[in-house]
Amino acid sequence: MQVGVIGLGAMGSAVANNLLKAGFALSVYNRSPAKAEALAAKGAALEKTPAEAARGDVVITMLADDAAVENAIFGPDGVLSTLRPSAIHISMSTISVALAERLTEAHRAKTQGFVSAPVFGRPEAAAAAKLYVIAAGAPDAVERCRPFFEVLGQRSFIVGHEPPKANLVKLSGNFLITSVIEALGEAFALVGKAGIDRAQFLDVVTGTLFGAPIYKIYGGLIAEERYHPAGFTAELGYKDIRLALAAAEALKVPMPLASLIATRLLALIAQGGGHLDWSAMAKLAAQDAGLETTPRSSH
């Protein structure tokens, strides 16, 4: 089976590697070809355009944002022009619901298969094939994607027949993460200003009610004010919460907490912290409380 992977950032490269390991015939495309060389050395075919990478049975896109996906699909040498009717485009990027809707329409018009399958997981999880895949699409198309999901992730969730639903679920998940960060930020400002040991407080939080990894990871970063280097930047976090709010606007669902978080992340960015980890949102709560003067510094 011939598979193409478009987008070879940290996530895309990990995906491509795992597909190679699993024995798929792989062709890859990346805007800057340098990133593709290691994969070529392992046997992947380097393509010059997204269109070339989409000539097989399945093409996977794993790109940074809406613009990159639009370009790869609708652009002059885009996927749309070469994907065969029976082939499937699996979109794993975190993109807007509106773009997922547009992709659904465009592929349908060409009777090409389309499955939205964004993931939860950082690059290390991707490398270890431990991603969680959130998928939606026509049942038969999703069924044909299962072997890929099994190679790439530890578990997959099918959330509907319309591809954009998977994107909405992914964006909702990211919103839930930001809500944990904001809540922890305010709580740490409160107990910290009272002189309670931050590590001890984290110990209570994760040892009682909140054993989930998210609380351990972000609680740890906030307790130690370790926001640099970023696992996921405030700028990307802002992009995602804005995508969630755009979907909410289209559906007419007011989300006051999501709006509060967008305001927080924008303030962090405005004050020079866009490159910090999104958990640096907690610096704003500290700043409000007079515990520090500015989110600009990095550690």
Place this chain on the structure above:
Amino acid sequence: MQVGVIGLGAMGSAVANNLLKAGFALSVYNRSPAKAEALAAKGAALEKTPAEAARGDVVITMLADDAAVENAIFGPDGVLSTLRPSAIHISMSTISVALAERLTEAHRAKTQGFVSAPVFGRPEAAAAAKLYVIAAGAPDAVERCRPFFEVLGQRSFIVGHEPPKANLVKLSGNFLITSVIEALGEAFALVGKAGIDRAQFLDVVTGTLFGAPIYKIYGGLIAEERYHPAGFTAELGYKDIRLALAAAEALKVPMPLASLIATRLLALIAQGGGHLDWSAMAKLAAQDAGLETTPRSSH
């Protein structure tokens, strides 16, 4: 060793039972004595006043709110009047930081021991001796309380030498729970209005990033809109978030998310939902989205 327990609601009765089982000599007091009878039948001494229940080595208060604790401690026949200098008052109620400060002062002035030890856990957890105890106080006093914590809970956390710190940590924990409810409420309104199956969404949330019991419990209640009967009412939740905000005000720590949640819970109460489970806050997000007209109904 002689122990008194003041307050025999669901939580206090469970505590008293476990102390009896562990072989402590127990005296109990409750404003309405009917609740004390079952304990008397098992060997507890029924006292007529808090003062009488405080003549032993340790007296534990497990009461509903500040007013009840103030009355039991500072009232005419209150604990303060009879507690021996070497004895310890363990305050397990969820009370304000300000009252904990006042108790600290009052007991210190009488050279009586005082340890704040609020708990995380519902009545069932109390009955099963699975509470989490958050304790603070003078180290030697806390040390002398350990045997009790071991009998009553699955784990204890010592968060400082000043008793009010334990109350602040407890209130911060409750704030974190409310933030989960609000976030889930908004997320369910979003995916629900998009037509995504609520149970399926919950499955994704708890199966990927948020395995903690809190997400399973409150996510389940919200997914099924099962807000009645209440595990913990919106009214009590509002009381606790107000206590957190009062502590934050005293420490000068602005908490926009906590303020948003207080506004939500007050709206729920204003619309007749004070008796519902505090997770019914999620009904407000649904109402905002036009998914239902009023939080008044219960199911």
Place this chain on the structure above:
Amino acid sequence: MQVGVIGLGAMGSAVANNLLKAGFALSVYNRSPAKAEALAAKGAALEKTPAEAARGDVVITMLADDAAVENAIFGPDGVLSTLRPSAIHISMSTISVALAERLTEAHRAKTQGFVSAPVFGRPEAAAAAKLYVIAAGAPDAVERCRPFFEVLGQRSFIVGHEPPKANLVKLSGNFLITSVIEALGEAFALVGKAGIDRAQFLDVVTGTLFGAPIYKIYGGLIAEERYHPAGFTAELGYKDIRLALAAAEALKVPMPLASLIATRLLALIAQGGGHLDWSAMAKLAAQDAGLETTPRSSH
């Protein structure tokens, strides 16, 4: 001097009428030509395309939203194709800062004049030539527009040399109006639930601190809960607050109050009140307080 007016809604028709009265040679264009007939009867030339209406010395656009302006300017028979280098496009519509930037660039590339001149005022004010004009553009171009501003409004304000600045000021003004509505809505819910006479409260507000017409107009609508028919609909209000927030996002200026208002207006729309006057936002505060169950009804 030859003037074109594109867009003959309530505002545009009033503008065109005043220009006719002032003796300008007028050509007009409206998508649905019926609205242009009354003007034709008074001597205006009816054009079949925006391009035709832009052949004179000045062309004024007064349209509903970004899409309408984009179409009239950049569309196949758009203004851009016929406007002479020395001529000026005066954009009086309430549009996004981003579109104003795009218009600035496009006209500059063609060495056509461009002045942004959005207005404050309702159709009655437009008819009475009592508009306030907020203008920005190259000084000489603005100077040449002054005769028009004098014919159309009671006063004009020049806020800079770059046209988009006028749009930002206009959107900021609309944001200030919504903030008055939200504040009054909460205040009326508070005093109303206390049993204070609403008319009496309005009397205090406008008779002491807040004599401005905005408070009298919106205070009156809210006091009497008279939200239908709309002077300016909640849907248009939402559009404008979103344009303000989009400009704020581009400039990296977090606006928590503007975000709160956007959330409120979206809730009003989601609950079926998009056609009501934007002051119906006050219904949400009443609903939160349990004073009414739904914003759906109109009076």
Place this chain on the structure above:
Amino acid sequence: MQVGVIGLGAMGSAVANNLLKAGFALSVYNRSPAKAEALAAKGAALEKTPAEAARGDVVITMLADDAAVENAIFGPDGVLSTLRPSAIHISMSTISVALAERLTEAHRAKTQGFVSAPVFGRPEAAAAAKLYVIAAGAPDAVERCRPFFEVLGQRSFIVGHEPPKANLVKLSGNFLITSVIEALGEAFALVGKAGIDRAQFLDVVTGTLFGAPIYKIYGGLIAEERYHPAGFTAELGYKDIRLALAAAEALKVPMPLASLIATRLLALIAQGGGHLDWSAMAKLAAQDAGLETTPRSSH
């Protein structure tokens, strides 16, 4: 007619002076008697206790906060002990609705008259007898107070028969002022960051929609970032918005905007700006936008 005035701060002194000028027989009390000397020189009798100042036909309290009023009325030598049944206490201080309720009860129990009559206006307005008086109480009592209101203010508003209603209206008015400050703060951050001249923007705002003095006064302070010396401090502003929110809590009226403002003012205080004018709230919006690093500085 014998009148007592309790509280001789800037406001109380102005009130006392105007009563002297109008020919009333005046007795005065102030905790620190130095402030009373100028009045004594003009013929006022200096009293040693509030009780002594309350032996006449009317006693007016004009004090800083709830605690001062409680002390003057309920304290050992308080007004309650000497006020004659037919005499009237006029409470002009900005106090909580709860304290106004307690005063209503206490005076009723002693068949003493009680009228709540808080005012809008700064000390200069008080000196010029230009206050606005917001009064509530039993109609006959209010009627007997009219001559005083006429001497002290430019206009009085009677808002009900129950004294606490006047306090609620006064607190609501102060909330409306803070909402103007927050809205202007965000708008100035937005247009300021875009490079629009602040004075010019203020000119537009006050020259079009918002001619009310409040917009001119606070708009001017914010445009020039002139927050010191304070006309009314952020700390007093915070106190008043908290009183409004406490009343709203008692009435079960959620007020998201009032909550946002309380959060803002608390942040300003936490960052060292409690002594600045409450319009310095606008510094927070500027800080959020990265326009300044801290509200600590004063000018």
